[in-house]
Amino acid sequence: MSNFYDFWGKTGEKIKNQKSCLPAGRAKIPPTPSPPAGRAGIRWAGKIKELRSILIRKVKPIFRAIKIFFRRLLRLPKVLNHTDKIALLILFLILLGLCGYKFYRDFLSRTKKIPAVGGTYTEVLIGEARYLNPILAKSDTDKTIDRLIYCGLSKIDENGQIVPDLAHDWEISPDNKTYTFHLRSGIFWHDGQEFTSEDVAATIEAIKNENIKSPYYEAWKDVTVEAPDKDTVQFTLKDPYGPFIYNTLVGIIPAHVDLSSISSSPIGTGEYTFSKVISGKNSTIKEVILKRNDDYYGEKPYISEVYFQIAGSEDEAKRQFESRAVNAVAGLKISEEKVMNYSFPTPRYFGLVFNLRDDKFKEEAIRKKLKNGDKFDPAPSFKLLVLDKPLNLSQAEEIKSNFEKNGVKVEIDKKNAIDYQNALQKRNFQAVLYGFDSGYDRDPYEFWHSTQVASGLNFSGFSDKNADILLEDARMSTDATVRNQKYDQFFAILADKVPVIFFPPQNFEFSVKDGLLGISKIVGFEPQDHLNSINSWYIKTKRVKP
Secondary structure, three states: OOOHHHHHHHHHHHHHHHHHHHOOOOOOOOOOOOOHHHHHHHHHHOOOOOOOOHHHHHHHHHHHHHHHHHHHHHHHHOOHHHHHHHHHHHHHHHHHHHHHHHHHHHHHHOOOOEEEEOOOEEEEEEEEOOOOOOOOOHHHHHHHHHHHHHHEEEEOOOOOOOOOOOOEEEEEEOOOEEEEEEEOOEEEEEOOOOOOOHHHHHHHHHHHOOOOOOOOOOHOOOOOEEEEEEEEEEEEOOOOOOHHHHHHHHOOOOOOOOOOOOOEEEEOOOOEEEEEEEEOOOOEEEEEEEEEEEOOOOOOOOOEEEEEEEEHHHHHHHHHOOOOOEHHHOOOOOOOEEEEEEEOHHHHHHEEOOOOOOHHHHHHHHHHHHHOOOOOOOOOOOEEEEEOOHHHHHHHHHHHHHHHHHHEEEEEEEEEEHHHHHHHHHOOOOOEEEEOOOOOOOOHHHHHHHHOOOEEEEOOOOOOOHHHHHHHHHHOOOOOHHHHHHHHHHHHHHHHHEEEEEEOOEEEEEEEEEEOOOOOOOOOOOHHHHHOOHOOOOOEEEEEEO
């Protein structure tokens, strides 16, 4: 304790001497605090000294023991033979492993695994990619890619329901002719420009331009578009059309970008941005690469990059699927270990359409016998017009085989796309295998209403007053339940009159390898709908405390 006071005493004397040397006017150094004085100071000093001695007595033996332990441990290799050294090393590794395992189990028990942002998803698409522009997209391949780049006013969600997208809601006027959409605020194009109603109006006007030849032209040609302010867009229909809301699924393109450059440099509002295209021979698109849009207004995806590989055939798609880098293939079922298969029925199906103008199929009784598979004697025969494509020809051969069992001879008349379409337009056929696609709403008006007999898609010439009324009433209703009731009644009439024999709808197949997580189910109508839940898919994971 004397040292303590000596230190402070000497220091104080030193400071005192220094103070005497300070120039005039300089601030004085404040006095150094004194140590505890009197009996209280002596008592505290004694307690500190006692505590120090106790710590030394307790801790010193421990350090001495540790020192002896490590000294002997370091001398072990010198006294052990080779076998003992190996045994000791194995024992040490086992101990280390047990400690690591215990630590790992404790870590797992205290945390849970959740999705993490990152990873690359690669999918093989079968077909041809031509238009990375939603108002021109015709093929399933184009529509699937565009599904991630562009958004519409509405969308089909992961449960197969139509819900708002770029719009947060909409209103329908009492006469079912005017649809008013209120747009979300704070949405930006991939190039940073703000999304407004002007973009919606420009998109629809582009669709209505006959020179552009958009596949959506017929759906929008008689619709008037207005944008009263930047957050509102209004559509006015010439006549009420219940399924109109499905027209608003079309992707919206930016008004500030030249239409001719959109396919080569796509700019949308979707969850993924366009990165680049890899071309093959003849400048065909072989691969499209997309990157995660960090500024997406909705639920952001976990997967950082999406690669679409384009295959020209099923065989090519299978070969590409075998690559380790590929996660999935669309439109194909792969039956292998560690591959999950998903499927859903599409609104696409074949129909054997009879030309009711032809003498062989004028009688309803004949058509019913064909539908029911009744035997014929003598054996009738007819020519079946078929588009020269593998799937169509396969279905035609099955029809021919089944009819021949019942004594009906079928001659398959396969034609290329141009000749096939010419024969349909001229109604120059006895029976035709036709591929129907009813879309999201199964409105059959254009295929079967009597007004479509002469120049529309009612190729059979079917005409029925009650059927016409049902189709017209269905179109007037915005209530999907009411429409479907009318459709059911119409198809019951069609089944009774037999102007057509329908075959089961085609299923969309989707095969996914292990490693892609977050897929609970795949629900949809059209092939591009298999990506409706992609924002919940993930490849990377991380562990966090619950």
